[in-house]
Amino acid sequence: MSAMTERRLARTVRKACNRDARAFGRLYDEYADRVYAFVRSRTDSAQDAEDITATVFLKAWEAIGSYDDRGLPFAAWLFRIARNAVVDEYRRKAHRPVPVDEPIETGEVAEPTDVAVIAGADAERVRAVVRMLTEEQASVIAMRFWWDMSIRDTAEALNKNENAIKALQHRAVRTLARLLQEGEDDGA
Amino acid sequence: MVRDEKLLTDELTEAISGAAEPLSASARAKVRERVMHEVSATSRGGILVLASHRLAVAGTALAVGFGGVAYAAERSLPGDPLYGVKIAAENAVVAVLPPGRLENHVLVSIAARRAGEAATLAREGSGTDAIDEALGSLRKAVRDAAPAEGSLTTDEANRIRQRAADAPAETRDAIEQAVVPPGPADGGASGSETGGAPGTGTGGSPRSGSDDGSGGIPDAGADDSTGTGEPDSTSQQRTREGQGVSPTDTQSFEVGGSPDTERTREPDGGLRSK
Numbered sequence: 135m136s137a138m139t140e141r142r143l144a145r146t147v148r149k150a151c152n153r154d155a156r157a158f159g160r161l162y163d164e165y166a167d168r169v170y171a172f173v174r175s176r177t178d179s180a181q182d183a184e185d186i187t188a189t190v191f192l193k194a195w196e197a198i199g200s201y202d203d204r205g206l207p208f209a210a211w212l213f214r215i216a217r218n219a220v221v222d223e224y225r226r227k228a229h230r231p232v233p234v235d236e237p238i239e240t241g242e243v244a245e246p247t248d249v250a251v252i253a254g255a256d257a258e259r260v261r262a263v264v265r266m267l268t269e270e271q272a273s274v275i276a277m278r279f280w281w282d283m284s285i286r287d288t289a290e291a292l293n294k295n296e297n298a299i300k301a302l303q304h305r306a307v308r309t310l311a312r313l314l315q316e317g318e319d320d321g322a
Numbered sequence: 323m324v325r326d327e328k329l330l331t332d333e334l335t336e337a338i339s340g341a342a343e344p345l346s347a348s349a350r351a352k353v354r355e356r357v358m359h360e361v362s363a364t365s366r367g368g369i370l371v372l373a374s375h376r377l378a379v380a381g382t383a384l385a386v387g388f389g390g391v392a393y394a395a396e397r398s399l400p401g402d403p404l405y406g407v408k409i410a411a412e413n414a415v416v417a418v419l420p421p422g423r424l425e426n427h428v429l430v431s432i433a434a435r436r437a438g439e440a441a442t443l444a445r446e447g448s449g450t451d452a453i454d455e456a457l458g459s460l461r462k463a464v465r466d467a468a469p470a471e472g473s474l475t476t477d478e479a480n481r482i483r484q485r486a487a488d489a490p491a492e493t494r495d496a497i498e499q500a501v502v503p504p505g506p507a508d509g510g511a512s513g514s515e516t517g518g519a520p521g522t523g524t525g526g527s528p529r530s531g532s533d534d535g536s537g538g539i540p541d542a543g544a545d546d547s548t549g550t551g552e553p554d555s556t557s558q559q560r561t562r563e564g565q566g567v568s569p570t571d572t573q574s575f576e577v578g579g580s581p582d583t584e585r586t587r588e589p590d591g592g593l594r595s596k
Contacts, residue, residue: 155365155417156466159358166350171342184349191357195364260341279335280342307334314337 138164147208150198158198162191165209169216172276175264176220186223190216209283210291217273217291255314263313271306278303355418362417399439400456401448426467430478433463434485437497441489453493461500474501 138146143164149157169190174183193215201211255263264272270292277283277291289299345353395404395411412432419425440456464482468474474482479501486497 153365154413155358155361156413158361158365159354159417162354162357166353167342167345170345170349174343180349183343184345184353187345188353188356191353192360195357195361255337257341257343260337261343264338264341275338276342279338307338310338311334 143208147198147201151201153199158191158195161194161208165212166191168209168276168281169212171280172213172216172273173220175261175272175276176269177223182223186216186219189223190219193219206290207283207287209277209281210287213273213277213281213283213291217269221269259314259317260310263310263317266313267306267309270302271309274299274302275306275310358418362414365413365417399443400459401452429463429467430474430481433460433467433501434482436460436463437482437501438485440493440497441486444490444493445488453496457493457496457500460497461503464500464503473503 138160146157146160146164150161166187170183170187173186173190174180177183177186190212194212197215201208206214264275267275273292274288277288278285283291285296285299285303289296292299292302294302395407398404398408412435416425416428416432419428436456436459440453440460443453443456460482464474467478482501483498486494489497
């Protein structure tokens with residue numbers, strides 16, 4: 135998904151840290167789709183997702199002067215902002231609390247999942263199922279599959295260790311598979 | 323039944339990766355405009371431009387006049403008091419341009435400006451440090467104008483070379499090195515591709531000649547899909563006549579022009595147009 139080399143990204147981030155608007159525009163171009171994809175997976179409407187995406191980048195611009203690339207990777211830093219913006223939006227709209235630790239899956243996934251069902255699931259169906267995941271699971275799915283982030287960077291973004299991320303991803307993927315399967319069974 | 327975990331992961335990976343909801347092009351542009359409007363206003367360039375407005379107002383009070391300040395800023399060279407205003411104005415314009423042909427055209431024009439400045443400094447007998455600094459700025463501008471993983475096209479390189487055609491030979495060589503950095507494979511734009519020798523202003527496309535001295539940045543808000551990057555002749559005329567041109571006025575902000583080659587420095591350091 136990334137069109138920018140790491141070296142160029144690092145240079146662009148450094149320039150943006152020095153309040154270089156053009157460099158920040160480049161970062162927008164690089165990350166807008168990813169931010170939107172995550173935000174959209176946690177919001178009800180495309181319009182809300184666009185508004186929150188704009189908010190994410192404006193918050194990033196406000197804070198980028200204090201960003202230190204020797205610490206958090208930029209993607210992880212930006213994802214944190216996106217995640218916080220989503221949580222803020224939930225609170226602002228007085229939605230039910232974001233189910234940070236609320237497990238959707240119940241027990242182990244015991245039944246074998248029909249691979250053909252997963253392979254045949256269209257994007258809209260997968261997105262609908264991602265919306266049913268817990269906030270943490272959805273975050274891991276977004277970072278690992280949509281942002282192409284490493285386990286390590288994902289762990290940094292969520293303030294967890296790498297084993298915890300692996301476990302979270304495993305549960306998220308299992309849950310996704312199960313929900314896709316259930317949807318298929320219900321429709322059958 | 324034995325579950326094939328590997329197959330399951332691959333199928334899921336593919337299904338999940340392809341499920342990221344895309345941001346439509348129009349929404350992407352709309353959100354970008356919204357974000358960059360705020361960003362530009364509070365960027366280093368934006369703040370400097372704001373400061374330049376105040377400087378210009380003060381200048382008017384001193385009978386220089388806003389237009390005069392802006393005009394002088396446009397013609398300033400590295401080391402001049404108003405040079406920062408010129409750079410800030412460029413940055414402010416570039417910041418709001420959407421990625422694409424128009425932005426690329428403007429960035430190449432800015433690199434050509436830097437080449438013209440280095441050439442003018444060399445012609446005027448400025449110190450080595452000043453010329454080296456100008457060449458450093460040129461290299462940076464070329465990096466900004468070049469694509470992420472490539473180099474300038476021959477036409478783009480020729481546009482930049484043209485602005486330094488009248489530089490002393492040594493400076494012209496240094497500018498050539500900046501425009502086409504020597505590499506292992508020496509790929510990318512090269513004067514030899516079209517037979518256009520460095521600094522001669524020959525070779526390249528028919529467009530390359532028309533860009534020099536005629537370029538105004540088209541409306542920065544223009545749709546890039548329609549923006550050809552061609553100069554705005556009306557604004558160019560306005561600039562040339564020095565009729566109250568603001569450096570922040572993207573309609574009239576001249577990038578492709580050649581003010582650097584048309585002005586000389588007075589012995590006392592002041593600016594004089596030919």
